[in-house]
Amino acid sequence: MMVKRLNDDNDGKTKRATIKDIARETGVSVATVSYILNGKKSISDETKAKVNAAIAQLDYVPDSAARSLSTKDSLLIGIVIPQTEPGSRLMFENPFYSELFSAIEYETRLHGYHLFISGTGVDESYLYLARKRNLDGIIAIGVYPDEFYQEVKKSKIPLVLIDSYCGDNHCHNIRIDDSYGSYLAASYLLNRGHRDIAFFSGQLRNNGVMHKRLEGFEQAMKEQGLPVRKATVFEGNIDLENGCILARRLLDAKLPVTAVLAAADILAIGAMKGLSEAGLRIPDDISIIGFDDLQIIGYLNPGLTTIRQEIALKGKKAVDILVQNIKTPDLTKREEVLPLSVVERDSVKTLSKEAP
Numbered sequence: 001m002m003v004k005r006l007n008d009d010n011d012g013k014t015k016r017a018t019i020k021d022i023a024r025e026t027g028v029s030v031a032t033v034s035y036i037l038n039g040k041k042s043i044s045d046e047t048k049a050k051v052n053a054a055i056a057q058l059d060y061v062p063d064s065a066a067r068s069l070s071t072k073d074s075l076l077i078g079i080v081i082p083q084t085e086p087g088s089r090l091m092f093e094n095p096f097y098s099e100l101f102s103a104i105e106y107e108t109r110l111h112g113y114h115l116f117i118s119g120t121g122v123d124e125s126y127l128y129l130a131r132k133r134n135l136d137g138i139i140a141i142g143v144y145p146d147e148f149y150q151e152v153k154k155s156k157i158p159l160v161l162i163d164s165y166c167g168d169n170h171c172h173n174i175r176i177d178d179s180y181g182s183y184l185a186a187s188y189l190l191n192r193g194h195r196d197i198a199f200f201s202g203q204l205r206n207n208g209v210m211h212k213r214l215e216g217f218e219q220a221m222k223e224q225g226l227p228v229r230k231a232t233v234f235e236g237n238i239d240l241e242n243g244c245i246l247a248r249r250l251l252d253a254k255l256p257v258t259a260v261l262a263a264a265d266i267l268a269i270g271a272m273k274g275l276s277e278a279g280l281r282i283p284d285d286i287s288i289i290g291f292d293d294l295q296i297i298g299y300l301n302p303g304l305t306t307i308r309q310e311i312a313l314k315g316k317k318a319v320d321i322l323v324q325n326i327k328t329p330d331l332t333k334r335e336e337v338l339p340l341s342v343v344e345r346d347s348v349k350t351l352s353k354e355a356p
Contacts, residue, residue, distance in 0.1 A: 077139065096311065107320065139160050140161050181216065197221070200243065243274065258286060265293065268291075307342060308340065
């Protein structure tokens with residue numbers, strides 16, 4: 001069967017092929033073409049081959065907007081990050097989000113969906129946009145105000161949270177035990193003889209990830225009868241530059257610190273640079289442990305000891321559960337807490353081999 005491309009229109013532009021064009025060229029009904037495109041009915045192999053040949057020759061591309069109107073599905077999943085830190089490029093400057101986004105995008109594509117990404121504040125305007133774009137579901141990363149969750153309930157858009165402690169059983173939730181992860185990191189330092197430990201953190205907010213990690217650090221110190229002085233907790237933004245800034249603040253404070261627990265690898269990397277520029281050797285002069293086990297860590301020298309979380313698995317599970325919820329609106333709400341482990345490299349010096 002020879003199929004010719006559609007003629008140009010009056011403006012000299014090639015007309016966009018439609019289902020009707022394919023039906024006319026192949027001599028089958030519009031319904032048959034639609035069945036083949038959507039795989040919803042058994043059609044003979046001969047007819048399928050004829051229709052698929054016409055699709056290729058006419059360069060037919062399905063109209064997603066029209067499909068959305070007819071099926072009420074947009075095949076769009078929204079993903080939002082709270083811009084809790086100053087600056088408009090937070091999500092793209094932190095490798096954590098790059099790794100998480102990569103996993104989410106890949107898994108979304110495998111399910112036949114596409115992403116709609118927003119890094120703006122999440123409020124009613126976002127939900128208005130979600131309804132306007134007819135989003136099939138939303139993945140929200142981090143902490144949001146209670147009003148957001150209430151609005152999502154009203155909209156009935158399926159929602160999966162990542163790294164949230166909202167405690168609302170309306171939402172699916174994929175996270176780690178951030179407090180326990182930080183407890184592991186602090187215990188690792190304590191078991192190697194460190195007693196004077198500084199804590200480098202992002203902005204501390206109630207029920208936020210950074211606050212949970214501070215709690216784990218405090219618990220480990222308290223179990224050994226060691227105080228956590230306010231002067232040893234350094235708070236800033238979660239990026240490389242602020243890792244350097246916190247390191248300089250630590251040195252300016254002239255505290256007798258032998259180790260730093262950085263609540264995010266990106267802070268640890270910046271801190272290592274800041275400490276090295278000040279003439280300190282890691283781990284000979286000061287030890288440091290991170291949190292996340294980002295892929296970039298493998299290129300550091302010395303290698304960064306850190307707490308490993310399964311970043312890609314977070315993204316995969318979030319998408320899998322969201323797609324299940326889109327297809328089954330009354331899906332039982334699930335919370336999954338993913339495992340953590342210590343990855344030992346070269347950035348921590350042992351001061352004493354006796355555990356406290």
